[in-house]
Amino acid sequence: MALTFTFDPVADPALAEGIAALWVDASNAGGAVGFASEITLDDVRPEVAKHFAAVAEGRSSLLVGRDAAGRVSAFAVIARNAHDLQAHWVWVYAVMVHPELQGRGAGRALMAAVEEAARSLDGIEAVRLGCRGGLGLEHFYAACGYKEVGRVPGAIRVAPDDDRDDITMLLPLR
Template sequence: MTTAPQSASAPLYTQLTSPEAASDALVAALAECWTEVSDAGGAAGFPFPPVDPAEVAAAVDRLVTGLAPATSRLVVATLDGALAGWLHLRRDPDPLVAHWGTLHHVQTRLGVRGRGIGAGLVRQSRVIARDEMALEQLRLAARGGVGLEEFYGRLGWREAGRWPGALRLAPGDDRDEVLMVLSPL
């Protein structure tokens, strides 16, 4: 586990590269955050609130047990010792696509939104991807219509494509899936 420097009252960004790096308390906090974000309508892997906390806990366990320095890392942000947000940075080991990675489940606790934590997580992931994983680009898929294109755009990402109406949140509520890329890192 490595950490990024922090200043007074700033978030601490930490990456986890192995299952052993995740304490039981952190695993529980990750599941709590994911449940909170999903139940608030966030597009972090469980699109239909309310979510089943047991399903979320099982998904967190799968992510944590799959951590490996070359292919799968969690980047977490803590504020005053409490989890403020996290994301999953992943690379496919297939040599054809091993030069790029993907961000998944980018999320911050509702009570700390607007404080730059999500942007900090994305920036930290860029550094990790480039400097530690030797990746050349990052990709992600975001739900359209909620301002995520602008959020990622401010961080240097650009829209690479769009699947119109790919996501059906409810009858009559279809959203685009927006494909975004960050290159070069």
């Protein structure tokens, strides 16, 4: 299923609800997208609101993938660095694809769109993201051109006695 990506879409209430619904579906299907247990729309709406506030302040941009029916089916946040010494690279957060599309190339399409969006920003030389260990996500990102540049063992506590590594991945753009 082909997705149509939009970088910096209008951040309106309908988009917020579409992102929230995707986030619930991705998380509840076992996705490592910031939550460790079953969530509801009420759980995720404050997180979406934080990202929309960062967009309104010019600190972040949204990248949204929609399916043929217009449903939000992929999402990522591209955040600029506030510190001048790090202004040449961006962070990518909240990377997710609808569970129905996993294994069908949508994740690779999203990461290609992230790269394209980052390249469109003046002065950006690299993309950096963090992922949760124990799920093989670092292998997915490596297949998209990212390199593992850091790992903090046990930094993410998913549940009692279930700590995961916090893995930092980097995609140089030049």
